[in-house]
Amino acid sequence: MLTVIAPPGSLAARIASQVEASTSLPKPCAIVDAMPTTRAAPLAELTNADFEAGCIASLADLAATLANLVPEHRHIVLIGTNAGLGDWDAALAGAFAAGAVGLMRSAALEYAGEGVTMNYIALPSSDAALVPGAAAMAGALLAAGSVNGQIIVCDGGAHLRMRAARPRSAALPAASPQA
Amino acid sequence: MLPHALVTGGAQGIGRAVAETLAMGGWGVTAADRDEIALGQAAEQWQGIDAAVLDVTNGQQVAALIDRLPPLDVVVNCAGIAAELLPLKDISREAFERMLRVNLGGTFFLAREAARRMERGAIITIASRGYLGGAGAAHYVASKAAVVGLTRALAVELRWRGISVNAVAPGMVETRMINDFTADMRARLSRLEPSGGPMPPSTIAGAVAYLASDAGRMLNGQVLMVDGGKSLGVVPC
Numbered sequence: 001m002l003t004v005i006a007p008p009g010s011l012a013a014r015i016a017s018q019v020e021a022s023t024s025l026p027k028p029c030a031i032v033d034a035m036p037t038t039r040a041a042p043l044a045e046l047t048n049a050d051f052e053a054g055c056i057a058s059l060a061d062l063a064a065t066l067a068n069l070v071p072e073h074r075h076i077v078l079i080g081t082n083a084g085l086g087d088w089d090a091a092l093a094g095a096f097a098a099g100a101v102g103l104m105r106s107a108a109l110e111y112a113g114e115g116v117t118m119n120y121i122a123l124p125s126s127d128a129a130l131v132p133g134a135a136a137m138a139g140a141l142l143a144a145g146s147v148n149g150q151i152i153v154c155d156g157g158a159h160l161r162m163r164a165a166r167p168r169s170a171a172l173p174a175a176s177p178q179a
Numbered sequence: 180m181l182p183h184a185l186v187t188g189g190a191q192g193i194g195r196a197v198a199e200t201l202a203m204g205g206w207g208v209t210a211a212d213r214d215e216i217a218l219g220q221a222a223e224q225w226q227g228i229d230a231a232v233l234d235v236t237n238g239q240q241v242a243a244l245i246d247r248l249p250p251l252d253v254v255v256n257c258a259g260i261a262a263e264l265l266p267l268k269d270i271s272r273e274a275f276e277r278m279l280r281v282n283l284g285g286t287f288f289l290a291r292e293a294a295r296r297m298e299r300g301a302i303i304t305i306a307s308r309g310y311l312g313g314a315g316a317a318h319y320v321a322s323k324a325a326v327v328g329l330t331r332a333l334a335v336e337l338r339w340r341g342i343s344v345n346a347v348a349p350g351m352v353e354t355r356m357i358n359d360f361t362a363d364m365r366a367r368l369s370r371l372e373p374s375g376g377p378m379p380p381s382t383i384a385g386a387v388a389y390l391a392s393d394a395g396r397m398l399n400g401q402v403l404m405v406d407g408g409k410s411l412g413v414v415p416c
Contacts, residue, residue: 043336044295048238051287059321060275067268084324086331086400095283098310098328103321105312107267149312164335171335 001025002142003073005065006033011126011134012079018135019142027074029142032065034080034100035126036093043091054092059099066107071114075142078104079134082122082153087164088171097122101151108149117141117148124155181207182252184391185245187235187289189228190217192354193305194257196380197387201253202227204388209248211235212258235285242292252300253391254293256286259305261356264315264364275318282322283329290333290344299341303390304330305383306348308406323348327402334400343396347386350406353377373407 002020006012012033019031038054062078069076083090084098101120108118119141123130134154141147153159163171184201188194189210198210202225210225211233212218222230234240235258245251259282262274286304293302309316310323327346334344351357351372357365369376386405389395404410 043291043333046291051284055283055287055325056276056279059279059325060272063267063270063275063317063321064272067270070267084328084331086328086335088335090332091287091329091336094328094332095287095325096328098331099279099283099321099325102310102312102324103317105324106314106317106320109312110267110314110317167339 001028003028003030003069005030005069006079011035011123011128011131014128014131015079015135015138018131019139022135023139023143025075025142027145028072029075030069030073030077031138031142032062032069032076032078034062034078034097034120036081036083036096038092038096040089040093042089046091050092055095055099058096059103062100063103066103066118070107070111071116074116075145076116076118077138077141078118078120079138080120080122082124082155082159084122085159085164088168105149112148115145117145119147119149120151122151122153122155124158130154180249181205183207183209183249184253184255185209185211185248185251185289185293186255186257187211187233187285188256188258189230190214190221192257192356193349193352193380193383194255195221196384197255197257198228199225200381200384200388201391206253206391207249211244235289236280238288238292241288245292245296251293251297253303254289254297255303255305255387255391256289257305258285259356261319262316263360266315267317270318275321278318278322279325282319283325286326286329290329294333294337294342297342301391301396302333302337302342302344303387304344304346306330306346306402308348308350308404308410310348310402311410330402331400338399343390343399345390345395345398345400346402347383347390348402348404348406348410349378349383350409351377352383353379371409373409378405378407
């Protein structure tokens with residue numbers, strides 16, 4: 001049985017669909033959307049409202065979601081980003097992602113004794129091409145139940161290039177032409 | 180003109196130790212704190228440290244204070260709160276949000292307002308060894324882990340302007356925050372420390388002073404774990 005806490009059509013929802021179609025889950029499991037909802041912008045342009053929505057409300061919502069899932073759901077996978085490693089225009093996305101990981105690891109520690117596992121799949125973007133690989137990883141984590149409190153970066157090793165450390169013009173993709 | 184540092188949470192604990200260490204090192208220092216009484220008591224013993232009342236959760240107050248100060252070379256956000264250990268399910272939304280507003284919000288507002296005005300220098304955040312995870316402290320851990328994520332993102336963005344952004348992650352420190360714990364909890368936490376108990380705030384201040392120095396500013400986006408090695412996971416039993 002798989003519980004999906006994700007907006008319809010989201011990357012997490014699509015990953016969950018593939019897991020349901022391909023993996024037999026003997027115990028109640030859950031896939032939770034942990035993608036940041038904040039806008040990408042340089043620090044100086046971020047408003048108090050951006051911070052409130054992008055970090056305070058979203059992390060409190062995620063905490064409430066996880067609290068409602070444990071301990072009945074034995075294995076839980078969060079689908080988030082690797083923005084916590086640091087990136088351009090990602091002050092709030094990075095804070096949210098790292099905060100979500102901290103939350104996940106604390107909950108994993110707290111409920112490990114009851115047989116609950118919780119892990120975090122970190123994706124570099126919302127690109128649909130990432131779904132098959134992430135779904136295979138999520139299915140393995142949910143089915144095995146022996147990995148706990150871990151962050152699995154599913155980006156084909158792209159973060160090894162340390163693109164974020166380059167100057168802005170080389171790190172960010174060119175803006176799309178405006179219609 | 181002396182290089183100038185703004186230290187929040189400066190009336191007590193780690194913040195006070197940071198303010199005093201930097202002042203002894205020849206910095207001009209403004210120590211800010213929301214606790215006016217504690218700030219006044221500390222200020223009676225200070226020379227060369229200016230005191231300012233500040234609520235770090237209020238971005239407008241942070242901006243107004245920085246506008247009154249000399250150009251800043253370093254800002255250090257030491258203002259923070261902890262809480263009693265609680266199961267995830269028992270942490271109220273109000274408590275969770277308050278933890279984030281103080282620990283993460285204070286860091287965000289100080290960094291944003293400082294970065295809008297600084298030409299070069301260092302932004303130093305105070306995380307916690309606990310950011311790696313801790314049962315019964317989901318809200319505290321989430322807030323400190325978020326501080327680390329914010330630190331790394333800001334390091335990417337601000338390094339090109341000559342501003343380094345790093346975090347210090349202390350282990351157990353002898354502060355009012357720790358002294359507010361019950362004796363039983365304090366004893367349990369002390370047993371987990373490699374040194375057998377909390378370290379003095381001056382230890383953390385030394386790490387901050389290093390990150391504020393010319394040599395320390397060559398670090399960027401790092402988390403300096405000052406925890407006696409507790410984060411290695413080797414716990415004597």
